[in-house]
Structure formats: structure tokens, C-alpha cells
Amino acid sequence: MAAIVRLSSVCRRGVKPLFYQRSLLVRPVVVQHKEHEQRPLLTARIHSSQALHAGSGSKAASLHWTAERVLSVVLLALGPAAYFNPGPVMDYSLAAALVLHGHW
Numbered sequence: 399m400a401a402i403v404r405l406s407s408v409c410r411r412g413v414k415p416l417f418y419q420r421s422l423l424v425r426p427v428v429v430q431h432k433e434h435e436q437r438p439l440l441t442a443r444i445h446s447s448q449a450l451h452a453g454s455g456s457k458a459a460s461l462h463w464t465a466e467r468v469l470s471v472v473l474l475a476l477g478p479a480a481y482f483n484p485g486p487v488m489d490y491s492l493a494a495a496l497v498l499h500g501h502w
Contacts, residue, residue, distance in 0.1 A: 466502045473499055 473495050480488045 462502070466499075469495060469499050469502070 476488075476492050476495055480492045
């Protein structure tokens with residue numbers, strides 16, 4: 399009820415006085431002094447060593463993305479299959495596939 403009364407008072411006065419009030423137009427002025435200028439931040443250089451990188455013989459990342467692609471294709475097939483064949487086995491397999499897909 400208070401909102402309706404407040405809205406009616408706004409409509410009665412019009413919108414223009416709300417936006418052109420003196421208190422809304424007055425802004426404090428902020429000036430930065432030359433003495434207090436900020437110095438540029440020092441940047442740190444990041445060095446990477448070969449010991450941190452995976453070796454060229456590692457196929458873990460490749461296998462991970464291959465498994466994710468296979469799981470994505472399986473999820474495309476599980477959607478309609480779960481709709482046409484409802485049951486606990488289909489529900490559990492769809493839930494497991496969705497959780498694994500979200501985790502990867």
C-alpha cells in the first residue's frame with residue numbers, strides 16, 4: 399500500500415522534478431595532485447622450466463579428451479533412450495554419465 403501511495407505522489411508531481419533536484423546534480427570534485435601520482439606497478443616475470451611440463455610421451459591428456467568425446471556421444475544417445483525405455487538401469491546410467499560429463 400505504501401508503494402502505491404508513493405507511486406501516486408511521484409505521478410502527481412511528475413517525473414521531471416525527481417531527476418533535476420539540486421542534490422542530484424551537485425557532485426564533489428576529486429583532483430589528483432601531481433605529488434601523489436601512483437608509480438607503475440612492478441611486474442614479476444614468470445619463468446617456466448621444462449620439468450613442470452608433461453613429457454612428450456604422456457598420452458594422458460589425449461586419452462582424457464578422447465574419453466570425453468566418447469561420453470558426449472553416449473549422452474546424445476542416452477537422452478532419447480532414457481525417454482523411450484524408462485527404468486532404474488537407464489536412470490542410473492544417465493545419472494552416472496551426466497555426473498562424469500560435468501566433472502570432466
